[in-house]
Amino acid sequence: MNLSDIVAQQLVNGLVLGSFYALVALGYTMIFGVIKLLNFAHGDLYMVGGFVGFLALSAISGVVGGDWPGVFIAMLFAMIAVGCLGVVIERVAYHPMLAAPRLSILITALAVSLVLQNAVLGLTGGQYQAFRADLGFGGFDIGSLFIQHNQMVLVGTAALLMVALQLFVTRTQFGRAMRAVSIDKDMCQLMGINVPVVIAVTFFIGSALAAAAGTMAGAYYGSIWYFMGFLIGLKAFTAAVIGGIGSIPGAMLGGLVLGLLEAFGTQIPGIGSEWKDVFSFAVLILVLVLKPTGLLGKPEQERM
């Protein structure tokens, strides 16, 4: 491989990784938008999504096979199940805390994260679970650049979900309500918007997107375990902050930027792959110093 091939290949790698980050970051940013909560349990919903998708695929793979059609059906199932789990978590753990100080609800989110992790740890015995999808190794060769079919399907699916979300938020009545709630919850209540329902739907969509990423990651990488949500949760949070927390296009952009940073961080001459995270987080600090609202975030306006 010559240099231009390596750059192109890392671009592909960064896109794939960035798609996962973006899908998870979207949930962070949407939930922060409506209730100003950093939902630290979000990475664990990704993990639960991986497990639900695995169970669903195991149940149906006899009929539809373990290739992408089966994975998509399993993914839909995981999205619905984890979406509902997200709503339940909001009603049980966060809703009673909405009037409490911001720190209390943040700690509640950490507790929810631990509950989810340990529940899955208890159920699986802490073992790695092989995800028996059968996706094949095929792909396109362009010179020595190699793009797998799987990678194209992954990025395509992630893009489709993001476009659908963007259309939902910008073109529907409900999306408008969601944006309104993110600006001023109390005023929305006064204007007759059913705020609790808007919050529930936001949790449903955010959690479902994380579950979609979890199932696809399980199928693509081939294994799942109870701790797989921790690191990606952290990275997705970083992506959301880089893009501008609260901004939906920002989360997508932040995810891709972080994915690309990591891919190219591995390749910097003289700096080994053990430094790639240092590199990514240095960029995060730079963004926060130079543009504290993130790449696409809007500054909060204080009104007198």
Added chain:
Amino acid sequence: MQIIKKAAAAGVLALAFGSPALAQDAIAIGVQVPTTGSEATYGQDMANAIAIAQGEINANGGVLGQQLSMVVGDSACDPQQSVNAASKLVSLNVVGVVGGYCSGATLPTLKIYGDANVPFVIAAANSTQLIPANPGNAFMINSTGDQQATRAVEFLSSKGATTLAIVNQGDAYSQDLANLTRDAWTEAGHTVAAFETANKGEQDFSAIVTAIRGANPDAVFWTAYFADGGLLIRQLRQGGYQGIIAVGDGSNSPNLFDIAGRAAEGVFAFSNPTADFLPAAQDFAETYTQQYNAAPGPYAPLAYDGMRLLAWAIEKAGSTDADAIIEALATADGEEWLAGPISFTEQNTLARSNFIVLEGKDGAWTRAD
């Protein structure tokens, strides 16, 4: 939980059928293995093997006329958890400890057992970093990392490889093996084409795979554990890498095939001798399979040996006095155990290396050397 139940069941059985030593106090042996976390497979496997040894010893009248009891401390392959586990075992006044799987998690426990003067038979962990940290009460019955590195360089050279990419995970065990292999490989006159570190817990290795394909080495050597190794192997082959792939003894698990799938075909693994390849271990393997409905894993014979060695040392010392037991272990003189003869160097490491080479074929390991 399951192991603890099984171990307890084995203990109860042994007591029921055992000698008249029922009324006497049992000699408590600590077992430090990961029973949760990414390495739980190995840890449970070791605990199972130790329980078998315990059952057999008790059925034969125990040690010094007393029965052995087993207390499991979960190290979770995590330095903080293992320190908690070790403190727990020490506070329960165990006579000796067997186990130690992850080197990174075993390292901080050496001081705890050293301060409490508890004899510690390290059955699996084999980083050379453990050697200088050993206060003198620990004995390593697995070949150390440098003996594996030498074997790896020999074998890969014999396969015609001259350029090598080494990938580790930044923990004590895998980094140690990676550094030793790098030094031995350069010393043999070959080139290290790439030296990469992956983050533990990260699923995506694509950036590293591309870096490796850019360097285009004859062989790739993964020095860490199977769960992430499976991911790397899969992504290397998916990414179009066609050279030799070899993995260290931490990845020598049947579960590697579950995760890596077809990609694990033709992968080489360096391994301490597993039960399948040990003539002396056939009876043990049969007992294990009967009791646990699964084949013994790679460290089962060593864990079994570790428990028997400790019991042997207590018997030889003639008391449960720690100094006497340590003295007895230090003077072990090539007695035959499942995995071969055990005698120790002055640094309490195994005097004789025991590494073999395996190859992945049809979803299972076969002997390749």
